Amino acid sequence: MQLDARIPSGPVEEKWTRRQFDMKLVNPANKRKYNVIVVGTGLAGGAAAATLGELGYNVQCFTFHDSPRRAHSIAAQGGINAAKNYQGDGDSIYRLFYDTVKGGDFRSREANVYRLAELSLNIIDQAVAQGVPFAREYGGLLANRSFGGAQVSRTFYARGQTGQQLLLGAYQALERQIALGTVKMHNRSEMLDVIVVDGRARGIVTRHLVTGKIEAHMADAVVLGTGGYSNVFFLSTNAMMCNVTATWRAHKRGAGFANPSFTQIHPTCIPQGGEYQSKLTLMSESLRNDGRIWVPARAGDTRPASDIPESERDYYLERLYPSFGNLSPRDIASRRAKEMVDAGHGIGDLKNGVFLDFADAIKRLGRDVVSERYGNLFEMYEKITGENPYERPMRIYPAPHYTMGGLWVDYDLETTLPGLFCIGEANFSDHGANRLGASALMQGLADGYFIAPLTVGNYLAEAPRADADASALAAQGVVKEVEARQQLLLGINGSRTVDSFHVELGRIMWNHCGMARNEAGLKKALQEIPQLREEFWENVLVPGSGASLNQSLEKAGRVADFLEFAEVMCHDALTRDESCGGHFREEHVTEEGEARRDDENFAHSAVWEFTGVGNAPVRHEEPLTFEHVPLSQRSYK
């Protein structure tokens, strides 16, 4: 596997400009002769499909939802970063770049991150022009707030529904292109494999979720914007259908998978309520701007919050990190919460949370201001828990939320499989070992609107056209494989439901490859996962047939892929024998309890090559160099 990141030469500020100038262009009259497949319609996929359509390419766009507007980007709450410096508080492209590299604990590529910071400006302009109703000040100008881990106010937001409003902007642009005929939309179509012809991605195989029809779709390039894999933990804040299938199947066809163990545990989610729970709900971390996190100072204290006097409360983030306090980065805030709960300070009936308290904010700002800022989040919390956060503190606990790992891509967002591009959360690129708050929307839209449409065009201008006969033959072969796998799943007729396997896998991953990891646990997981996978293929019960709407069959295919993917995630966590960002190895801790990086041995991205199910995957390295942001120990004291 060759890893050439193809980073343009020149100063970091000029790399993207140079790259754009060096790109080969497709003659405008010829663009419609090129077919591009875009899988996924979230911020990345939706924006890419719309923009490629605008540019004149013939786009086929796929979603497994009933409508492109349902993609999980819609659930993002807090906001989107941009280095606009509208607040005049000293922000700049360079500062956003610096913060992102540092926040990612020095495990991302400087050139990519700089471009991301640069494009953040265009994203806000684009979104406003589309009619995205961002929050505004009384003077009519855009409002900003500071957000998890940032000391400048650079986050743009639309109440607690920023993801929804940005996604609707991309969705509307996409619908416009569908109406104009440049994009053909395939709803309820789940991608199940990639078609490779002569070493290049030339198409995909999909199953229509209502008719059950399995068919091949051919194209000159394929773009995956299929999201992250947090649902490997079963319980996460991801939507129920989020899965690893598209990127995993691409991986099995030759695309390297980078840093799969880099997962983000979000500090502010509603704690699990019971065994029956199907997912966890995030409470935007914007709440940490005004909420104060605390636990009872005495372990085992079961008094209600109102009965615990100030002197017997431990505001542990404010105590440990006086300058960042409740706004400490996500990985740190999560880990400290786990320590508190593990040490017996947990609150709630199951003693599995910490308090997030708004009493001081309500005293200081008044209930109206608090309601203006967080009203819809408070309502959501009350609906789920039956508790009113205006009157008693919220209960929160960390939960899997975002995955920094993903398909390895070069500067052009192309995977190691030529002609296959990967954008948004599905790729590994810009967040390193820890993503800063309000940066996911930024990356999805930068990839989708501004990067992939140009780099895909460059690829099309350079790549040879496919041989029609070879393509047809390859397509037929892959369709047969997909059909055979489906028949296999339907024919097992065992005694355990798909969900029961997913729950068990989630438990293994959370216990051994979750917020804290160690060698013994990871080795144990690497024994348990293959056993569970074996049992799955012998004993899973998938009712019904493949010829109609069958939600059990859909889930079975996704869980089968998680059962393969989980192994490489553990291999990655095991071989990365250091702590960095969200990857916390208990063997590597500073005296103060923080993650201890090992830059000498691990200043690289680990990229995995598939060698067969159950075989040890091969690890490759892309070295990372830091010319602008000096390697340093993160300190948020």
Next chain:
Amino acid sequence: MDLTLHVWRQAGTSAAGDFQTYKAVGINGSMSFLEMLDLVNENITREGGDPIAFEHDCREGICGSCGMVVNGIAHGPHDMTTVCQLHMRSFADGDEVWIEPFRARAFPVLKDLVVERAALDRIVQAGGYVSIRTGSAPDANATPVPKPDADRAFDAAACIGCGACVAACPNASAMLFTAAKAAHLSYLPQGQTERLGRALDMVAVHDDEGFGNCTNHGACQVVCPKGISVDYIARLNRDTIRATLGGVGSPAATAGQ
């Protein structure tokens, strides 16, 4: 608590459907309604049956995937709540619960509680956007927007496209959905240029898709999980009349904007 469910089962669009009865046993009050259905489905599956098909995804009330009629009310008994955010503490031991799909001619049933809502996408395709190309936008702060307008635009844009308004309307009208999208854009300066054409085109597709018209019944507003106001329908009607009387772009049509 234990409940008795009467669930609409229908194998496909052209198949006949009917209610089947299931027991939901050992239900905990902090379960969501959909988690209760998950549990019922696990039992159906283990007993060799065909689990109840229903659409859902985020389970946070924002993606708009879920939707069913619970005891005669779209999304169930609570205001401002999608069915995924309805919790079982709202029910009592021994309750009987009737569960049906969103019914409308423009929403054919695909299976059980799953309906096809692509007609809503086609209404948006008719004009529910600002025609702006990627990369051609001016600076975001070049055009200030009065905060009240921005807030109203946001209130309208909060629509999640679930289709509950259609299910609740005796005319199966999607005017609340259509008007919300039109209002989101018509409150903003960016949406002015195409405002009247948008109104005419979206309403025309709305009618062609087989949705009925609005007769001010108001049930849509009551069931809307995002609290979208019927006032937007009046606003859309006003734009439609203005466009029809004067013709799009004529002085009569643009007067008073």
